[in-house]
Amino acid sequence: xxxxxxxxxxxxxxxxxxxxxxxxxxxxxxxxxxxxxxxxxxxxxxxxxxxxxxxxxxxxxxxxxxxxxxxxxxxxxxxxxxxxxxxxxxxxxxxxxxxxxxxxxxxxxxxxxxxxxxxxxxxxxxxxxxxxxxxxxxxxxxxxxxxxxxxxxxxxxxxxxxxxxxxxxxxxxxxxxxxxxxxxxxxxxxxxxxxxxxxxxxxxxxxxxxxxxxxxxxxxxxxxxxxxxxxxxxxxxxxxxxx
Ligand SMILES: Nc1ncnc2c1ncn2[C@@H]1O[C@H](COP(=O)(O)OP(=O)(O)OP(=O)(O)O)[C@@H](O)[C@H]1O
Ligand SMILES: [Mg+2]
Numbered sequence: 634x635x636x637x638x639x640x641x642x643x644x645x646x647x648x649x650x651x652x653x654x655x656x657x658x659x660x661x662x663x664x665x666x667x668x669x670x671x672x673x674x675x676x677x678x679x680x681x682x683x684x685x686x687x688x689x690x691x692x693x694x695x696x697x698x699x700x701x702x703x704x705x706x707x708x709x710x711x712x713x714x715x716x717x718x719x720x721x722x723x724x725x726x727x728x729x730x731x732x733x734x735x736x737x738x739x740x741x742x743x744x745x746x747x748x749x750x751x752x753x754x755x756x757x758x759x760x761x762x763x764x765x766x767x768x769x770x771x772x773x774x775x776x777x778x779x780x781x782x783x784x785x786x787x788x789x790x791x792x793x794x795x796x797x798x799x800x801x802x803x804x805x806x807x808x809x810x811x812x813x814x815x816x817x818x819x820x821x822x823x824x825x826x827x828x829x830x831x832x833x834x835x836x837x838x839x840x841x842x843x844x845x846x847x848x849x850x851x852x853x854x855x856x857x858x859x860x861x862x863x864x865x866x867x868x869x870x871x872x873x874x875x876x
Contacts, residue, residue, distance in 0.1 A: 845857065
C-alpha cells in the first residue's frame with residue numbers, strides 16, 4: 634500500500650526547546666492510525682510539525698511518496714493543493730461566524746472552485762453531520778461541544794482532503810458524544826480518507842484503528858498493530874488505564 638504520509642526522523646520544538654526527538658511515523662492509504670501518549674508527550678507538536686505550524690529542525694515529511702512539505706509554511710501547503718488538512722485540539726472554529734460561514738471558509742484554499750462542486754461538498758458534510766444542516770444559520774459560539782467538534786471536522790472536509798490529522802476530536806465531550814464522533818471518524822475512513830488521530834481515549838481510539846504509536850517524551854516508545862497495542866500488558870498498564 635502506498636504511503637500518504639511519511640515522517641522521517643524529524644526533530645522540532647519551540648524556540649530552543651526541543652520537544653520532538655527523531656520521530657519517524659507513517660500513514661498508508663486508507664489507514665486510520667492513532668497516536669497516544671501522556672499529556673505533554675508531544676502529540677500535538679508532532680501533528681503541528683507535520684502541518685508546518687511548528688518548523689521542522691531536521692528530517693522530512695513526505696506526502697504521497699513525492700512531495701516533501703517539511704520546511705513549507707502552512708499556507709504554502711494549502712495553496713500548493715497538497716491534499717492534507719488538520720483539525721486543531723482547541724480553537725478549531727470561528728465562534729462569531731455562522732455554521733455555514735465556517736464551512737465555506739473551509740473551502741477557501743480551493744481556488745476558483747465551481748459553485749456546484751462547493752454545494753456537493755456542503756451536501757456531503759450535511760449528510761455526515763445532519764445537525765450542522767439544522768443549525769446552519771447559528772453562530773458557532775452557540776453550538777454544543779459535540780456540535781462544535783462536528784463543525785471543525787466538517788470545515789476540514791470542505792477542503793476535500795485525502796489526509797486528515799485530527800487532534801483530540803473527542804476532548805471534553807461526554808462519552809455518548811465521543812462515541813458519536815468516533816462513529817463519524819469510521820465513516821470518514823470509509824470515504825477513503827487516511828487519518829492520523831491523536832486521542833486521550835486511547836483504548837477506544839485503538840479499537841477503531843489499524844495501527845498505533847505511543848509517544849513518550851517526544852519519542853516513539855511503542856508502535857504496532859492496534860490490536861497488539863491493546864493486548865500489550867505493559868502499554869495497558871501505563872497508557873490505557875488497565876491493571
Ligand atoms: N507554543 C508553545 N511554546 C512552548 N512550549 C510549548 C508550546 N506548546 C506546547 N509546548 C510544550 O511542548 C510540550 C508538548 O506539548 P504538546 O501540546 O505537544 O503535548 P500533547 O502530547 O499534545 O499534550 P496533551 O495530551 O495535553 O494535549 C509540553 O511540555 C508543552 O508545555
Ligand atoms: Mg495535545
